[in-house]
Amino acid sequence: MKLYEQQELFIYNSLSKTKEKFAPIHDGAVGMYVCGPTVYSNVHMGNCRTFLSFDLVYRYLIHLGYKVRYVRNITDAGHLENDGESGEDPILRKARIEQLEPMEVVQKYSLDFHNVMAQFNAHPPSIEPTATGHIIEQIRIVEKIIEAGYAYEKNGSVYFDVLKFNETHEYGKLSGRQLEDMITNTRELASQSEKKNPQDFALWKKAEPQHIMRWPSPWSDGFPGWHLECTAMSTKYLGNNFDIHGGGMDLKFPHHECEIAQAEATNDESPVNYWMHANMLTLNGKKMAKSTGNNILPHELFSGENDVLSKAFAPTVAKFFMYQAHYRSILDFSNDALEASEKGYYRLMDAYRNLSGLAISESSSFDVNEWRQSCYDAMNDDFNSPILIAQLFEATKLINAIKEGKATITENDLSVLTTTMHDFIFDVLGLLDLASEGNNDTSKLSGAVELLIALRNKARADKDFATSDKIRDDLKEVGIQLKDGKDGTTYSLN
Secondary structure, rough: OOHOOOOOOOOEOOOOEEEOOOOEEOOEEEEEEOOOEEOOOOOOHHHHHHHHHHHHHHHHHHHHHHHHHEOOOEOOOOOHHHHHOOOOOOOHHHHHHOOOHHHHHHHHHHHHHHHHHHHHOOOOOEEEEEEHHHHHHHHHHHHHHHOOOOEEOOOOOEOOOHHHHHHHOOOOOOOOOOOOHHHHHHOOHHHHHHOOOOOEEEEEEEEEOOOOOOEEOOOOOEEEOOHHHHHHHHHHHEEEEEEEEEEEEEHHHHHHHHHHOOOOOOOOOHHHHHHHHEEEEEOEEEEEOOOOOOOOOOOHHHOOOOOOOOOOOOOHHHHHHHHHOOOOEEEEEEEHHEEEHHHHHHHHHHHHHHHHOOOOOOOOOOOOOHHHHHHHHHHHEEOOOOHHHHHHHHHHHHHHHHHHHOOOOOOOHEEEEHHHHHHHHHHOOOOOOHHHHHOHHHHHHHHHHHHHHHHHHHHOOOOOOHHHHHHHHHHHHOOEEEEOOOOOOEEEOO
């Protein structure tokens, strides 16, 4: 029996605004699409939080035994400023500034994105399509929408007719916006002058003479609308109706709202069963965004070369920090919070490593199976990683108690505890054990502490208790706690 047959997973659906029991369209298989990056600059930590949130979803579904097709796109064309409707394509702007071909910009920042995700130990998606690689599919969808009567051509551009669509469908149902209110609150902009209504959005844009990225179409030499790209790529690889669509909270409107409208206009059916949205990562209480400059880049975090934090933090520590908040909650990035997470991370890893040395008893003072199910209960409740981590720390307390002789565990229960800790720390959360990697600062720290422990042991053997106590106290001052036990001295980071 697969794990997913033993567990009831509930997902918060942004469309219904309630938690719903997850029931995939095809038994044992899941189709998931996540809106990927627009590759015109280095990915920032706010972007990373979204992609790591869905890496957690992906990992847990795999852990439960589902066969998952995870599609995450690369937006490499057509994403204009002002919600993809007007202004300059940021890829073209970057190409002009750096004097590069647009595809050089795309390649440069796609590689950066992949490198950062690898450092975070995120699984790559099953398929990673690009917008420029699916122009034919996008043109065909525009033709279908025109044929259905929900789009019109004007001066070589094609727009989606929102008012016409709303006569038979509900535009705004994902974001909860009423079209009447949108019409009332919309100011007429010059760039919207060729539209029938300001709410209409571009399916195809005629390229200006200076626009480098352009493709022939029945209407003009131009490029696809931003919203159209994800509709084309998601339906091509997952079908007209699939299980999960994810992205950042800022994409709910207009991007995902427009995706629903395009899909329903084309296929007359709802494209997605569960819409999921990850919330923002803030910095100094403000939204992290490339456009405002209020952001921190991963390499600045990992190297410590920034004006925000007091030190460098390893990628897996930053990932652990982000998972200590639920993916739907706003999380503020701060030095104190990261330092606290770092200490918690090392406590957890220290406990996991101590599992192999625990003494076996004839009875257990802890219901390991009940604890194990509590870990699943946390993840089954809309992927509640902070509750999962709290349960892992409950196990940490148990491990320390057993080590100190204050609790007992049987061989069978120890096996269950070890397997469950491993599964959730490494397979589900996707954390790395820094101490097990040879070429890193943690390994060097471990070697230095072990040397000091050896010097302290010699001082104690020589009855030089002043030196022995000084080593212990000085290490404690910098957050390294020595623990003397019957099997020798160990340490933990506090």
